[in-house]
Amino acid sequence: MAELRQDPICGRWVIIATERAARPSDLALGRGEPKGGFCPFCEGNEDRTPPEIAAVRPGGGPSNSPGWRVRVVPNKFPALSLNGHPSAPVHSVGHRRTAPGVGTHEVIIESPRHAISPTQMPPEDFGHVIATYCGRAEALEADERLAYVLIFKNVGQEAGASIEHCHSQVMGVPVMPRRVAVEMERCEHFHQEHGRCLFCDVLAEELADGSRVVAQTEHFAAISPFAAAFPFTVWVLPRFHTGRLYDMSGAQMGEVARLFQQTMARVEVCLGDPPFNYAIHTAPTAPTQRQRECYHWHIELIPRVTRMAGFEWGTGFYINPVEPETAARYLRDVPARQVALKIPRHADGGGHEQHPRS
Numbered sequence: 095m096a097e098l099r100q101d102p103i104c105g106r107w108v109i110i111a112t113e114r115a116a117r118p119s120d121l122a123l124g125r126g127e128p129k130g131g132f133c134p135f136c137e138g139n140e141d142r143t144p145p146e147i148a149a150v151r152p153g154g155g156p157s158n159s160p161g162w163r164v165r166v167v168p169n170k171f172p173a174l175s176l177n178g179h180p181s182a183p184v185h186s187v188g189h190r191r192t193a194p195g196v197g198t199h200e201v202i203i204e205s206p207r208h209a210i211s212p213t214q215m216p217p218e219d220f221g222h223v224i225a226t227y228c229g230r231a232e233a234l235e236a237d238e239r240l241a242y243v244l245i246f247k248n249v250g251q252e253a254g255a256s257i258e259h260c261h262s263q264v265m266g267v268p269v270m271p272r273r274v275a276v277e278m279e280r281c282e283h284f285h286q287e288h289g290r291c292l293f294c295d296v297l298a299e300e301l302a303d304g305s306r307v308v309a310q311t312e313h314f315a316a317i318s319p320f321a322a323a324f325p326f327t328v329w330v331l332p333r334f335h336t337g338r339l340y341d342m343s344g345a346q347m348g349e350v351a352r353l354f355q356q357t358m359a360r361v362e363v364c365l366g367d368p369p370f371n372y373a374i375h376t377a378p379t380a381p382t383q384r385q386r387e388c389y390h391w392h393i394e395l396i397p398r399v400t401r402m403a404g405f406e407w408g409t410g411f412y413i414n415p416v417e418p419e420t421a422a423r424y425l426r427d428v429p430a431r432q433v434a435l436k437i438p439r440h441a442d443g444g445g446h447e448q449h450p451r452s
Contacts (some may be wrong), residue, residue: 133208235338313332
């Protein structure tokens with residue numbers, strides 16, 4: 095029999111359709127064959143992107159030149175621009191309201207080699223990516239023009255990726271996104287009533303129950319959320335309370351990078367390299383003391399193995415054909431050897447050949 099479950103964080107109800115129970119092999123879509131051709135993100139093509147904002151260059155060297163491990167550049171076709179100021183008046187005509195499209199849109203090129211997935215990078219290199227995420231979040235949150243900063247990633251055409259080369263995006267927006275506002279409101283209400291973080295409570299329950307835990311380390315955990323809207327959704331979040339992504343030590347950045355990379359490898363082995371998205375949810379910019387106390391940053395990983403149809407669009411209800419407990423069990427059961435084989439140990443292992451430079 096199907097079961098309705100309510101997400102404790104955002105309040106959304108989800109239908110867990112157990113009678114439609116699906117196995118990983120029923121959901122595996124794959125990403126298709128690599129396209130090939132010229133890639134502006136490969137090392138040696140630095141002049142084909144806008145000038146870099148930041149980079150990781152272990153050996154030093156000038157900007158916009160080879161020798162980098164991670165590069166951050168402005169999006170060539172940004173959805174928002176920092177030209178103007180969000181304090182410009184909102185224009186209203188009847189029920190129609192408009193405001194300047196002020197914001198920022200950056201691209202984080204995660205590897206000089208033409209890797210498609212983060213699992214094709216050595217762990218040390220993916221650690222540089224997580225450190226770059228933290229650096230960009232901290233830098234952009236200091237911009238008073240921005241209300242919220244989101245770091246997100248699309249892998250595969252079905253997930254919205256237009257360039258194969260492994261990259262993420264960072265967008266800063268001048269207004270609070272509705273989903274974040276709802277989560278903040280519920281977290282603040284819970285903290286006001288109980289004096290505790292809602293996420294911390296939820297995570298403590300999950301770790302005690304164990305059925306939806308995918309993996310855990312000393313400071314972090316990967317879980318299949320109780321009311322996941324999509325099959326094989328995974329949250330990765332700190333086991334200590336912190337609202338902002340960058341409030342971690344260097345050792346903790348490396349620890350969460352390893353756990354998250356291994357979690358992605360489990361998903362890829364289990365579902366046959368599916369397209370996927372992930373997003374990093376963190377506290378709003380310039381958070382109040384209460385927002386720091388009540389919010390809890392986390393990464394949400396969503397394999398794109400089902401599609402929204404008329405019922406979902408018409409009602410806002412999601413139908414998940416895989417119980418989160420079942421998904422977590424499948425992911426836990428992926429042999430450690432297969433996870434290890436998925437991730438190259440050294441910089442010259444795994445991944446795809448670099449694309450031509452011109």
